[in-house]
Amino acid sequence: MQEDLPGASVRRAPGTTRHRNEEVPVKPIRFRAGRGGRRRLSTRILANELAILALTGLIGFVLFAFVQRAELDRSYEQRALAIASIAAADPQIRHATEYGDPTHVVQPVAQRICKAAHASYVVVIDLHGVRHSHPMPSLIGKRVAEPIVVRDGRTHVGIDQGALGRSANAKAPLTSTSGALVGEVSVGIPERAVLSELWFELPTFGLYAAIATAIGAAAASLLARRLKRTTFGLELEEIACLLQDREAMLHGIREGVVAVSPDGRITVVNDEARRLLGIGTALGQRLDELLPDGRLRRALDGTLTGTDVSVLTDDHCLVVNRMPVSLQGRALGAVVTVRDRTELIGLLRELDSVRGLTDALRAQQHEFTNRMHTLAGLLDIGEHESAYDYAIETARSGQALTEAVRRHIGNSLMVGLIVAKSTVAAERGVTIALTDDSALGDDPPHLRRLLTIVGNLLDNAVDATAEAPRPEEGRRILLTVTEADDLIVVRVADNGRGIAPGTAQSIFEDGWSTRPERGTARRGLGLALVHRLVQRHGGTITVSEGPGAVFTVVLPQPGAEPARQGALFTKALPMGSDLG
Structure with missing residues (x-):
């Protein structure tokens, strides 16, 4: 899975699916006559049973x-x-x-x-x-x-x-x-x-054999009728064709399909579901025996409700839907569909990045237009000296932000990310400031992961700060990126509404968000992605509760000693927000 995915949703055309909690009734198949010259299943069963009874009766006689x-x-x-x-x-x-x-x-x-x-x-x-x-x-x-x-x-x-x-x-x-x-x-x-x-005794036994044959024929007829009801009137060839069609459909579609019995055991699973869920054969096993407790298992067993439940695994971003199934009022279990949205969400992430870049360029173009108008006005009124001074000042101020970031950040990709995020945040009335104790080298380890972590945390902080009431000191975000011999520490502090008490762990779950969805991206995947990236590489992520959220990420350097990691991590935790 792409490590820079913030999460997104795939919208469905209206009316193409049911609500996941709505029970799906299965209509029984009506009885149909045999096709062509083929004898019906009940007739074949009865004929075979009679032949067997006659043969066994003769042998017995x-x-x-x-x-x-x-x-x-x-x-x-x-x-x-x-x-x-x-x-x-x-x-x-x-x-x-x-x-x-x-x-x-x-x-x-x-x-x-x-x-x-x-x-x-x-x-x-x-x-x-x-x-x-x-x-x-x-x-x-x-x-x-x-x-x-x-x-x-x-x-x-x-x-x-x-x-x-x-x-x-x-x-x-x-x-x-x-x-x-x-x-x-x-x-x-x-x-x-x-x-x-x-010869005097044989007729008596013959009578017994005839009675046994008649009883067997009646039992065979009842069995044939019962099998006919059980198979919904389908003939053997039709049952074989249905089985072949089912296997071809299940293992040919690009969506994972899992059927679960009422007692929670897997009865049907196709190849795509095995690949996406990593559950192997799984037939006859319970979900709690195959998957650890987490959002994925809760989505599969129906604990999580809702439509298109987004779940992040180590390799995929999945959309899970679960629908109960019943036949004539009797619960048959549920059918779960699993769709892989990793590539789509990666494209949506790139689209959001392009949109952010467009917003930044639009903000810069707007500011540049204002400056050009000011410069043109000074030239029109003949203030050539003032126009020259204004042009020099404008050229210097445009590079001030970049130079301020370069003094602490050596990697050009990270500099470009911070400058772009700062420009977009400024258009929304939010100021991003890099703290003086920040220090990052030219080629830091975990660079790609750092870009994902910093980008997602800044996006989350900008959204939270821009939507909160404006404080007296203004909407501000403090970013700290510190590289030590053993650890890399990233801290993002804002003066927004913060995290409600008791929800510090829930915010890292897939789909958790306090904000509504926007046009292309599903909310609630950015922090979950950051949490998985950090945990996958042996780091930790914490968040403060109450007004003004402070996210602290600690990533170990490759080959760092565990004792040294623990000491630096303990030192990094007390870092709080300076935003008031």
Whole structure:
């Protein structure tokens, strides 16, 4: 930011903005039908939900069928085991098998048990693998191909792919009356029995799946309607386009935009706002977590009221506007716009400088015209000797002010500034005098900052003095500029109204002023700029309260020792006004 900016305002065309405290209502977007042949968002959501429900229902149905089939297999295996255990406990079968079944009683008994239990087969096998019963009589007396599995004395279950087809099979050990193992009993229940029961149970589960699908479809329809209301009837493509347009607009405009939620958290911030405020990403953070307490944070959080609040930062001169936002009576937070006016205010400062120079030239031209008229009148009446003396006196008096300043100030830029300010002040009836203890070298450090500080303080003093009632001794301003080995002290004292008690610190805030705005420049930035310049370079600025303000600025010299700075600063503070 230019260091010589006194501050200025940018005027807005009437009717282009609301008052910053006026709540901005957001109108809800009405529902619109889908464009062209594209299906609406609600229709797509419902179709997708139905497809998902149908797919998951089908997968669930298939999984249930497999699980139920396995469960029925286990159930029928246990049923077959129970039948096999009953057959193995039959005394006739046990006795006949022990002695090789010479009377052939095993087959009738086994058939009777098979018929009573609705089994597919009941096969009795001795330890030699010879069948003593079988649904196919031709196989009785023949050996089985597989080994006897009950030799371990335990029962066995499983699925058997036998001569009669797939069946749930169970094998139980067959013992004699003495308890010795003599064979095994194999029982099977046909697959058709398992499938018939499975098909009997599947419709019930199908009904549950259909009910779940219907409930899911109803829930999907309600969800689609809710999403439709939430998105204001916008379709997916329109939402994507809005997001792209928003991002392009936010990050493409030259103004900073910050959206703040009702709880003070940042929800939207564009690149320009990050640059101007120096807040980084900032999303989801509170303002008090990002910025220190000061005028900038108070302007952003709404503590400061008013339109176009001017804020000075270390790098920019900003104009901040904050507007609350609501939707259907519900507070949504606020939108803050931040505009960079650094270059504009710099141009306004240059314009004010040109205006001051113009005023000074006009005053000099007016005085020169009066002198020329006087000289011409003396020549007309023939007072040539008096005209000569008057011309010599006028030439000497024109250089008196410049020579008086040059005796104490070695730098020509500072001399020109003081002489120009004195000329402009004289036109307003104010006298600027340089004190005898002033002393500034040809090339002082902080020259640019000194020019800004002295210029702003003199402008402020001239305005305050010219607008105050004229005292008996006249409107006067005393300027002191002292350069020491460690410090530079600037003191400006006037005999105006002064500073009201209790406002000594407030006058250095951005926008503080006791005078109304003028045509091009916003009041209240000059002293704030001086305060920032002084603090940025390790100096101090103080002001006296009461009638007749006295501003004292102390700037350390580069490389000065802190102890020496403190001693000279303490010595500089008691300096008061000699204006009465």
